[in-house]
Amino acid sequence: MQDAETIAAPSTLKIARRSLHAQVVVGLRDLIIEGTLPPGTRINEAQLCETLGVSRTPLREALKVLASEGLVELTPHRGATVRRPTANEVLDTLVVLGGLEALAAEYACRNATPSEIAELAAVHQRMLDFYRAQNRLEYFKLNQSIHSGIIRLAGNHTLIALHDTLQARIKRVRFMGNDRPEQWSNSIAEHEEMIAALQARDAVRLGAVLRLHMENAWQRVRHAL
Amino acid sequence: MQDAETIAAPSTLKIARRSLHAQVVVGLRDLIIEGTLPPGTRINEAQLCETLGVSRTPLREALKVLASEGLVELTPHRGATVRRPTANEVLDTLVVLGGLEALAAEYACRNATPSEIAELAAVHQRMLDFYRAQNRLEYFKLNQSIHSGIIRLAGNHTLIALHDTLQARIKRVRFMGNDRPEQWSNSIAEHEEMIAALQARDAVRLGAVLRLHMENAWQRVRHAL
DNA sequence: GTCTTGCATTTTGAATTCAAAATTCTTGAT
DNA sequence: ATCAAGAATTTTGAATTCAAAATGCAAGAC
Numbered sequence: 001m002q003d004a005e006t007i008a009a010p011s012t013l014k015i016a017r018r019s020l021h022a023q024v025v026v027g028l029r030d031l032i033i034e035g036t037l038p039p040g041t042r043i044n045e046a047q048l049c050e051t052l053g054v055s056r057t058p059l060r061e062a063l064k065v066l067a068s069e070g071l072v073e074l075t076p077h078r079g080a081t082v083r084r085p086t087a088n089e090v091l092d093t094l095v096v097l098g099g100l101e102a103l104a105a106e107y108a109c110r111n112a113t114p115s116e117i118a119e120l121a122a123v124h125q126r127m128l129d130f131y132r133a134q135n136r137l138e139y140f141k142l143n144q145s146i147h148s149g150i151i152r153l154a155g156n157h158t159l160i161a162l163h164d165t166l167q168a169r170i171k172r173v174r175f176m177g178n179d180r181p182e183q184w185s186n187s188i189a190e191h192e193e194m195i196a197a198l199q200a201r202d203a204v205r206l207g208a209v210l211r212l213h214m215e216n217a218w219q220r221v222r223h224a225l
Numbered sequence: 226m227q228d229a230e231t232i233a234a235p236s237t238l239k240i241a242r243r244s245l246h247a248q249v250v251v252g253l254r255d256l257i258i259e260g261t262l263p264p265g266t267r268i269n270e271a272q273l274c275e276t277l278g279v280s281r282t283p284l285r286e287a288l289k290v291l292a293s294e295g296l297v298e299l300t301p302h303r304g305a306t307v308r309r310p311t312a313n314e315v316l317d318t319l320v321v322l323g324g325l326e327a328l329a330a331e332y333a334c335r336n337a338t339p340s341e342i343a344e345l346a347a348v349h350q351r352m353l354d355f356y357r358a359q360n361r362l363e364y365f366k367l368n369q370s371i372h373s374g375i376i377r378l379a380g381n382h383t384l385i386a387l388h389d390t391l392q393a394r395i396k397r398v399r400f401m402g403n404d405r406p407e408q409w410s411n412s413i414a415e416h417e418e419m420i421a422a423l424q425a426r427d428a429v430r431l432g433a434v435l436r437l438h439m440e441n442a443w444q445r446v447r448h449a450l
Numbered sequence: 451g452t453c454t455t456g457c458a459t460t461t462t463g464a465a466t467t468c469a470a471a472a473t474t475c476t477t478g479a480t
Numbered sequence: 481a482t483c484a485a486g487a488a489t490t491t492t493g494a495a496t497t498c499a500a501a502a503t504g505c506a507a508g509a510c
Contacts (some may be wrong), residue, residue, distance in 0.1 A: 019291060019301050020464065045492075053464045060493085064246060064286045065293045077471050077492060087450070092383040099328035103321070154361050158317040162387060245494065270462070280495045285463085302462060302501050 024062035032071050032082050035172050039084030072170050085225040093170050098214030100163050102207035107154035109203035120149045124195050177221030257296050257307055257359035260397050264309030285310035295394050314448040318395050325380030325388050327432035334428035345374045348421050365400055402446030
């Protein structure tokens with residue numbers, strides 16, 4: 001859906017085409033996911049309108065959408081706050097993410113082209129570079145993009161959208177929890193296994209690794225909740 | 226989330242507590258899912274405001290939310306229409322639903338109490354009654370509620386919410402496609418197997434049946450697209 | 451008769467306005 | 481000095497208003 005818009009062109013023209021509320025959804029979502037607006041932040045409409053340069057109408061529309069995505073909490077007559085997922089929600093979300101990725105594994109192993117697989121392997125190598133360089137942010141980004149990549153290889157748009165939404169909800173928690181470099185090495189080993197399984201087109205093995213990876217992800221982040 | 230609100234009381238009082246836009250989301254969602262507003266219907270804001278008795282502001286907020294749920298399509302400067310899922314989207318959605326239910330199977334077999342399982346078996350029996358009575362609507366409702374029930378037994382709220390959203394998107398298509406009674410009998414056999422697997426707490430078997438059931442569901446509905 | 455062009459009407463998008471609820475601040479009593 | 485009650489202010493919820501875009505219609509050209 002958004003591919004054509006986001007990939008193409010200097011974006012300024014494209015952005016002008018979008019409705020204001022859609023722009024606000026995108027912008028505000030980023031502010032939340034990236035942590036500029038950390039969990040628990042109270043959202044003052046007038047104030048945020050000022051900084052975003054829009055009136056309250058499109059902002060409020062955007063808040064409702066983000067609430068339905070689980071990024072914002074709306075309390076009647078009391079306004080919006082940036083949602084802080086409970087430990088249980090994080091666990092539940094990780095379980096579902098694992099399930100979705102295991103599902104994707106089957107289709108990815110069946111449908112992916114050799115070049116697509118090679119591409120993902122290349123991303124994995126770049127991730128290793130950042131790991132060795134102790135660049136936590138870039139390491140994390142590529143880590144996520146490998147998971148998104150496996151999902152994408154399945155070629156199921158519903159799956160892609162769902163995965164994106166869930167990943168967004170707990171992206172920050174995962175990043176914050178992933179603070180001890182010794183944790184990374186376990187994660188790296190699992191990623192090695194993933195790529196190997198994908199190259200062997202072994203869906204069962206890939207699925208198992210992905211589910212295991214999510215269980216371990218829980219162990220890695222739970223201390224931060 | 227909505228349990229406390231929807232289950233309790235004559236609702237009038239509770240509804241008054243909700244914000245207008247939330248009411249409209251619920252009401253409009255039902256109109257779409259139940260088919261009162263069939264796919265492709267152009268939504269005239271002023272007109273719908275009239276029938277719902279609200280101003281355009283809450284209605285437009287609701288439309289944005291329903292768009293993010295995939296039930297409504299928003300075209301800039303051209304308004305909203307009730308979304309008609311493409312054949313591919315229906316297939317993709319069924320695949321994901323199957324994956325989610327198979328995931329739920331594991332947890333349901335592990336965590337469900339005997340009485341919960343018995344309850345689901347009872348629903349299955351009631352479904353059979355409606356099958357024998359050729360009551361398509363009630364048969365269909367109980368059929369769906371068995372799937373929702375398995376999801377619920379997993380005790381994962383994220384999973385429940387996701388499943389609900391996806392089920393809502395294609396509920397109408399599935400109902401329309403399920404028009405030949407001879408199709409029902411296959412579906413019934415699969416449901417028998419599900420209940421048996423659940424009673425045996427055989428997660429592997431239950432997962433397999435659920436995935437198979439979704440593949441067959443696709444065969445049953447594809448002709449209607 | 452059909453197609454095009456321009457105007458009128460309708461419809462959507464977004465800002466503003468108004469009302470109600472919540473919060474904050476002040477004042478006064480103990 | 482602390483707390484409670486109530487007024488003032490802020491903030492949210494929803495209707496209304498205004499502007500811009502799209503649609504429909506009519507007149508005229510071919």
